[in-house]
Amino acid sequence: MRFRLELRKAAVVAAAALVSPGALAAGFDGKSNLVCAATDVVACAERLGCMEDRASTFELPDFMYVDFKGKVVHARSADAKSKVESAFRSLDTSERSLVIQGIENHQGWTLSVDRGSGRMTTSVSGGPVSYMIFGVCTAI
Amino acid sequence: MIHSSKAFRGALMAALSVAGVAWQGPALASDAGAFIGGMVTSNILRNMERRTQAEEAQAYYASRPAPQPAPRQTAPAKLTPEQKLQQLDKLAAGGYITPEEYKSRKQAILDGM
Numbered sequence: 001m002r003f004r005l006e007l008r009k010a011a012v013v014a015a016a017a018l019v020s021p022g023a024l025a026a027g028f029d030g031k032s033n034l035v036c037a038a039t040d041v042v043a044c045a046e047r048l049g050c051m052e053d054r055a056s057t058f059e060l061p062d063f064m065y066v067d068f069k070g071k072v073v074h075a076r077s078a079d080a081k082s083k084v085e086s087a088f089r090s091l092d093t094s095e096r097s098l099v100i101q102g103i104e105n106h107q108g109w110t111l112s113v114d115r116g117s118g119r120m121t122t123s124v125s126g127g128p129v130s131y132m133i134f135g136v137c138t139a140i
Numbered sequence: 141m142i143h144s145s146k147a148f149r150g151a152l153m154a155a156l157s158v159a160g161v162a163w164q165g166p167a168l169a170s171d172a173g174a175f176i177g178g179m180v181t182s183n184i185l186r187n188m189e190r191r192t193q194a195e196e197a198q199a200y201y202a203s204r205p206a207p208q209p210a211p212r213q214t215a216p217a218k219l220t221p222e223q224k225l226q227q228l229d230k231l232a233a234g235g236y237i238t239p240e241e242y243k244s245r246k247q248a249i250l251d252g253m
Contacts, residue, residue: 043184051188059183064175075175084175104177124176131184 027139028098028115030091034066036113036120036137043131055133066100066111066137073100073111113137224249 027034038055056062061075061084074085086109088102098113107126113119122133219227225246232242 041184043188045188051191053187058187060180073175075179077179082173084173084179086175086177102176104174105181107177107181109176122176124181127177127181129181129185129188131181133180 028113030068030093030098032139033068034137035140036064036135037062038133038135040134041131043129045129221249221253
C-alpha cells in the first residue's frame with residue numbers, strides 16, 4: 001500500500017516535471033483543480049531554530065487537493081478514515097504564480113504554485129511553530 | 141540554518157512542551173477536520189517534539205562515560221612448600237592455630253612435596 005502511494009507521488013512529481021519550465025502549464029489558472037504532493041518540510045520555532053526533513057517523516061498526507069470550486073484544500077487524514085480540509089479566502093494569479101491564502105486556528109497560510117513548473121510552496125505562520133512545505137502540483 | 145546544539149535542543153524542548161499544551165485546541169480541532177492549521181500543524185509539532193526527545197536521549201547516552209570492565213579477579217599465586225611452611229609458622233606464632241593443627245598441617249605440606 002505504502003509502495004503504491006510512493007509510486008503515485010512519483011507520478012505526480014514526474015507529471016509536473018514534464019511541464020516545460022519556460023512555458024505556463026495549462027491548468028494552473030485557478031480553474032482546474034490541483035493535486036499536490038509534499039516532498040520536504042522546514043519547521044521553525046521562534047528564536048530557537050529550525051528542523052527540516054522529508055514530508056513523510058512529518059507524517060503529512062501523501063496528497064493534498066485544491067478544489068477551486070469548493071474553495072478548499074483537502075486531504076485524507078493519516079488513517080485515511082476521514083477527510084480534513086482548509087477553506088481558502090483568496091485566490092490570486094500573476095504571470096508566474098498562483099497564490100491561495102487562508103486562515104485556520106489562528107494560523108495564516110499561503111499556498112503558492114509556480115505556474116511554469118508546478119512547484120508548490122506552502123507557508124504557515126502564527127502558531128507555536130511556523131513551517132514551509134515544499135512539493136509539486138499538477139492539474140487534474 | 142538548522143541548529144543542533146544541546147542548548148538549542150533543550151530550549152526547543154521547553155518551548156515545544158509549552159506549545160504542545162497551548163496547542164491542545166487546534167489539535168482537537170484537527171480531529172474535527174481542520175487540515176493545514178489543524179492536522180498538519182499537530183503532526184509537525186508532534187514530530188519535532190519526538191525528535192527533540194530522541195536527540196536529547198542520544199546526547200545523554202553519548203555523554204555518559206563508557207562502562208568500565210570489572211576488575212579481573214586474579215587467582216592467588218601458587219605457594220611453594222617452603223612458603224606454605226613459613227605461613228604456617230606465622231599462624232602458629234600468632235596463636236591462630238593450635239599446636240595440633242600446626243602439626244597436622246605441617247605434615248600435610250611435607251607429604252605433598
